[in-house]
Amino acid sequence: MSRGVARTRAANGRSSIQRGSDGGWHGYVSMGRTDAGKPVRRHVRGRSRQEVTEKVAALEAERARSAHRPSSNQQLTLGQWLDEWLVIIQRTRKPKTFDTYTSLVRNHCGPLRSSPLARIAVRDIDDLLYRVAGRSPQSAVSLHRILRSALNTAVRRGLLVANPCAHAVVPRVRETELEPYSLKDCRRILLAAAELPNRARWSVALALGLRQGEALGLKWEDINFEQHQLRVRRQLQRPSWHHGCGEPDPDHQPAKCPHRTGGGWVLEEVKSRAGRRTLAVPPQLLQQLREHRRGQAAHRLAAGPAWHEHELVFPRPDGQPQHPSVDAKAWRALTQRAGVPPLRLHYARHTTATMLLAQGVDGRVVMGLLGWSQASLLTRYQHVIDPLRRDAAQRIDQAYWPTAESP
Known part of the structure; x- marks a missing residue:
């Protein structure tokens, strides 16, 4: 910016043209925002107002092209932008995550899809989240996170002045305390599994608390038998099938589409x-x-050419990756055989956390073992943590104010 120019920023990101104390004319054009959210403003100068006006108009045209701004007779709707945004972020998200984004957007954003993007207000987002929360508070929270990200991108590209999601009311999700399997139930499960060829699969679930995808994606190279260690680096995912036939309203499921992707x-x-x-x-x-x-190894030799080698620890009988639904069905059959409540497989992971905390393992250590990134997850285990806290208070009490009987 030239010295001696009285800089006046136009409201709402509009361009401004003014004459400076140096006698020249100066223009300022808002070009959107950086990925970090900081505003980008370009400066042009010229000897006459007409010259600067033309330069400002050129920058505004460049901004419209780079942001894919619709023409004056074609307003971009929220639905059109969300469809475009999903295409933009597809390469940066894992397949299962992207499928979740797509499902939430297309199942819940219908009432606002035809609304002009530039006219979406905070009240519109509030009403949408309120309707979704009536069916599933967790879905409403996830939808808010997705919409906030999509509209932040729209702001950075100059399609919106501000993100209405920033001030929306996000539904609260009650953190429920989990009641996993008891120690007696765990022993009954492991005893019933001892007769099965895949017994180690369920011991891993209860003793290490691996997520289902982590256990099914485990390879033999991840286990160091000499150092008694197991590395968690990958997970098996089953992305959803998508239509590839190009039909606007196909009468068959995506998985049965002849051109599925x-x-x-x-x-x-x-x-x-x-x-x-x-x-x-x-x-x-x-x-x-x-x-x-x-x-x-013995089964692989017996299978011969029918075996597909993927180095997986818990594959199908032919060596191919195990389908999660088949794995979950085997777990249900095991719990029935053991005579314990038929809790979902994911509760084996909650059971691991409970057992570790009950043994007095520090909460931060438990977070590291289970791969948690948020300490707030520990609040779901208050029924285990509170007795440990009381025990800690008793230890402090005895250390600072020992009774007469204490040494």
Whole structure:
């Protein structure tokens, strides 16, 4: 900016033209925002107002082209922008995450899809989230997060002046305390699993608390038998199939489309830094894994050409990745066989957290073992943590104010 120019920023990001004390004319054009959210404003100068006006108009045209701004007779709707945004972010999201984004947007944003993007107000977002929260508060929270990200991108590209999601009322999700399996139930499950060829799968679930995708994506190279360690680096995901036939309203399911895309199975790196972790393996579980590897090697030799080698620890009988629904069905059959409540497989992970906390393991250590990135998750285990806190208070009491009987 030239010295001696009285800089006046136009309201709402509009362009401004003014004459400076140096006798020249100066123009300022808002070009949107950086990825960090900072405003970008370009400066042009000239000897006459007409010259600067033409330069400002050229910058505004450049801004419209780069932001894909619609022409004056064609207003961009929220639905059109969300469809475009999904295309933009598809390459930066994992398949399962992208499928979740697509499902939430297309299942819940219908009432606002035809509304002009530039006219979406905070009240519109509030009403939408309120309707969704009536069915599922967690879906409303996830939808708000998605819309906030989509509209932030619209702001950075000059399509919106401000993001209405920034001031929307986000529904609260009550954190419920979990009642997982008891120690007696766990022993009954492991006893029933001892007769199965895949017993190590369920020992891993209860002793290490791996997520289902992490366990099914585990490879033999991830287990160090000499150091008694197991590394969690990847997870098995099953993305949804999508239509590839191009029909506007197909009468068949995406999985049965002759030109389907996506789907199948993929081994993805775990999403967060907290998820990438190395665990110490209990000695008896390590022995089970050794036996499981020997059994798998014998089965592989017997299968011959029918075996598909992927180096997976818990594959299908032919070596291919195990389908999560088949894995979950086997868990349900095991709980029925053990005579314990038929809780979902994910509750084995909650059981691991409960057992660790009940043994007095520090909460931060439990977070690291389970791959949590938020300490707030510990609030779901207050029924376990509170007795430990009381025990800690008793220890402090005895340390500072020992009774007469204490040494």
